[in-house]
Amino acid sequence: MILITVPHAAPGEGQDExxxxxxxxxxxxxxxxxxxxxxxxxxxxxxxxxxxxxxAAKSDxxxxxxxxxSEASVHIDLHSYPDISGETEFGYDLDAWRESTx
Numbered sequence: 001m002i003l004i005t006v007p008h009a010a011p012g013e014g015q016d017e018x019x020x021x022x023x024x025x026x027x028x029x030x031x032x033x034x035x036x037x038x039x040x041x042x043x044x045x046x047x048x049x050x051x052x053x054x055x056a057a058k059s060d061x062x063x064x065x066x067x068x069x070s071e072a073s074v075h076i077d078l079h080s081y082p083d084i085s086g087e088t089e090f091g092y093d094l095d096a097w098r099e100s101t102x
Contacts, residue, residue, distance in 0.1 A: 001035075001073060002030055002072065002075075003037075003038050003071075003075045005040045005075070007051035010046070012046070014045065014046030042061050044061065052077075
């Protein structure tokens with residue numbers, strides 16, 4: 001089973017809007033190729049709780065992810081990046097990220 005997570009799917013500032021649109025295309029393509037797919041989307045806005053950080057370890061989202069990981073052979077943690085220059089609050093360079101094809 002392929003597990004796809006979209007931790008920043010909840011609407012609001014910090015939403016990975018591109019990921020929320022792309023996940024359904026990816027899921028459909030994988031299913032059409034015969035793969036079993038599970039998609040888990042975060043429902044808490046990033047401003048309230050960043051589901052990719054240690055603080056979220058006991059959240060409903062992470063509990064669901066941990067359960068699904070026991071059956072997954074592949075895990076895709078899907079994100080998208082805003083079309084802005086600069087760095088994230090953690091010092092990641094958004095200009096460099098935009099150059100990636102995957």
